[in-house]
Amino acid sequence: MTVTAVTPTARAAWTKGATKLLRRPTARLGAGIVAIFLLLTVLAPLLAPYSPFDQDFAAALQPPSAAHPFGTDQYGRDVLSRVMYGTRIALLSILVADGFGLVVGTLLGLIAGFYGKWVDSTVMRIVDVLLAFPYLLLALIIVAALGPGLLNSMIAIGVVYTPQYARLIRGQVLSVKTTEFVLAAQAIGANRARIMLRHILPNSFTPVLVMGTLSAGTVVVETAGLSFLGMGSQPPSPDWGAVLAEGQGYFLTAWWIATFPGLAIFAVVIGFNLLGDALRDHFDPRRRKE
Amino acid sequence: MSGTVTTPMTENRLLEVRDLTVEFATEEGIVRAVDDVSFHIERGETLVVVGESGSGKSVTSLAVMGLVANPPGRIASGTILLRGRDGAVRDLARLDHTALRQIRGNEIAMIFQEPMTSLNPIYTIGDQIIEAIRLHQGKSGREAFARGVEMLELLGIPEPARRMRSYPHQMSGGMRQRAMIAMALSCRPTLLIADEPTTALDVTIQAQILELIKRLQSELGMAVIFITHNLGVAAEIADRIMVMYAGKIVEAGPARAIFHQPRMPYTIGLLNSVPRLGIDRAAQHELVAISGNVPSPRDLPSGCAFHPRCSHFAPALCDGEIPPLETSAPDHFVRCLRWRDIAQQGSSEERR
Numbered sequence: 001m002t003v004t005a006v007t008p009t010a011r012a013a014w015t016k017g018a019t020k021l022l023r024r025p026t027a028r029l030g031a032g033i034v035a036i037f038l039l040l041t042v043l044a045p046l047l048a049p050y051s052p053f054d055q056d057f058a059a060a061l062q063p064p065s066a067a068h069p070f071g072t073d074q075y076g077r078d079v080l081s082r083v084m085y086g087t088r089i090a091l092l093s094i095l096v097a098d099g100f101g102l103v104v105g106t107l108l109g110l111i112a113g114f115y116g117k118w119v120d121s122t123v124m125r126i127v128d129v130l131l132a133f134p135y136l137l138l139a140l141i142i143v144a145a146l147g148p149g150l151l152n153s154m155i156a157i158g159v160v161y162t163p164q165y166a167r168l169i170r171g172q173v174l175s176v177k178t179t180e181f182v183l184a185a186q187a188i189g190a191n192r193a194r195i196m197l198r199h200i201l202p203n204s205f206t207p208v209l210v211m212g213t214l215s216a217g218t219v220v221v222e223t224a225g226l227s228f229l230g231m232g233s234q235p236p237s238p239d240w241g242a243v244l245a246e247g248q249g250y251f252l253t254a255w256w257i258a259t260f261p262g263l264a265i266f267a268v269v270i271g272f273n274l275l276g277d278a279l280r281d282h283f284d285p286r287r288r289k290e
Numbered sequence: 291m292s293g294t295v296t297t298p299m300t301e302n303r304l305l306e307v308r309d310l311t312v313e314f315a316t317e318e319g320i321v322r323a324v325d326d327v328s329f330h331i332e333r334g335e336t337l338v339v340v341g342e343s344g345s346g347k348s349v350t351s352l353a354v355m356g357l358v359a360n361p362p363g364r365i366a367s368g369t370i371l372l373r374g375r376d377g378a379v380r381d382l383a384r385l386d387h388t389a390l391r392q393i394r395g396n397e398i399a400m401i402f403q404e405p406m407t408s409l410n411p412i413y414t415i416g417d418q419i420i421e422a423i424r425l426h427q428g429k430s431g432r433e434a435f436a437r438g439v440e441m442l443e444l445l446g447i448p449e450p451a452r453r454m455r456s457y458p459h460q461m462s463g464g465m466r467q468r469a470m471i472a473m474a475l476s477c478r479p480t481l482l483i484a485d486e487p488t489t490a491l492d493v494t495i496q497a498q499i500l501e502l503i504k505r506l507q508s509e510l511g512m513a514v515i516f517i518t519h520n521l522g523v524a525a526e527i528a529d530r531i532m533v534m535y536a537g538k539i540v541e542a543g544p545a546r547a548i549f550h551q552p553r554m555p556y557t558i559g560l561l562n563s564v565p566r567l568g569i570d571r572a573a574q575h576e577l578v579a580i581s582g583n584v585p586s587p588r589d590l591p592s593g594c595a596f597h598p599r600c601s602h603f604a605p606a607l608c609d610g611e612i613p614p615l616e617t618s619a620p621d622h623f624v625r626c627l628r629w630r631d632i633a634q635q636g637s638s639e640e641r642r
Contacts, residue, residue: 188395
């Protein structure tokens, strides 16, 4: 018997997967934007020309120039530096809000789909109720209950994002649950927790990964939105939404204050959306062009 | 452990199923997938369960494993007695989940039809074999790995240590089925349930897997319940054969008797629908398909469930009462009101 042994190492498989994923230009663009964004969060103190908080009234409301490429705001703070430091808050909002939705939603959906019966009905009705609210309204209600602040606004967005993850993973679990390898795992005597966490969850997780990436962009918009409304991070935080709100009043005279954080939000959303689309195509064999 | 039974079971019997009925709740009402089925298996013996799709053969095996999905299914009545390694007899139909888990994979193992889908795609073969070993035997990771390599070697897989690190998609169907068998046998079960393990494989691979199961059976001394719709496969390995139709046993007996003196028209029909090997062309009978389809379990015909398809159908007799399982010869059982007539007919034909 001839054996064609193909046992690539895990590292080789990853490299191969990544190369395939990044074959399309839009995927590369998305990954590039996300990479720049992540780099900025780490390197902001090194790259920012000024402190995001230092006021300089002599230099207030200056248009973009060589000294202040994005101009200055009404307190003379450098808008470029504020936008750069804002990446940290944006990343934090992705980690906290999107992470909260992903973890809690996945757990709820997994339990609902796996146990079925009344557990499923109860969890999914709660999810339905949450989905019935308009996003922003629900987030505002939660922030109002918890009190304004950066962390509370992120938790609020996280709660808003939980139902979609729960629904998605539940559907996956329902189909994976009936596969033969789950029956085979039962047949070797695996207990329920083991079957749920080791066999069903990893096989249900791919679409969640895609949704997590796609949501990362919108989470940034929504956290910024809450800050814009004064429910999120408070001044003098360089949160993009807060900077946008401050610049709003000067928009006709000093357009740069609100425009650059707006562009930053736009870029991050585009970046994560392109990357998410690429991931979805990558994991979905029907959409894969080969 | 609970569920210890005092009802006597003959010493050499490993498993004895008595009056097993499995029901499923459906939109149209309760459906009996397995209806009052009784059988037994002795140590080291091979029992082949033959039947078409929907005959209840798979559900019977799942019931023995305690894996009938509930809901919608449930074991409505009956006992499933298993003699454990410790010699105690337990009723699997009444054991709790925890106790059943200690038996599954350990004393009874199961292999499935589709080697493509019965292995988890995201773990290596080794991970999955090691999981089976570690669930039941207090072995270290290293010991379990060594045991896995040993099992793959026993199954004739080349380069076993390397194969332990392969993912299912990197292996052929036959290799995957061997890996599945390795996983099932890694804890040296006393009973192996094989649910159509060769159906999805090429004929040449089928033969290899059958040989393998036979060899392992004699080496490990385990009993095998082999489920198939293929009588050719049954002829290869069966000690005894049990034919199921519409959830009931319709004929059961030693393999030789089933092949040479079939009594139930359904069994005869099955035999006439496949070519027999070892007979020269001229003597080969014409292949005849059994007309009609398996009845829906929601809407079974009255009387004998096979009567609408039966060439020996006698009006007012066969569609009246449900025939009992009668003893036609020692250890040979048949569920047909007309088996004596049919037997006579058969022997007169043979004389001609």
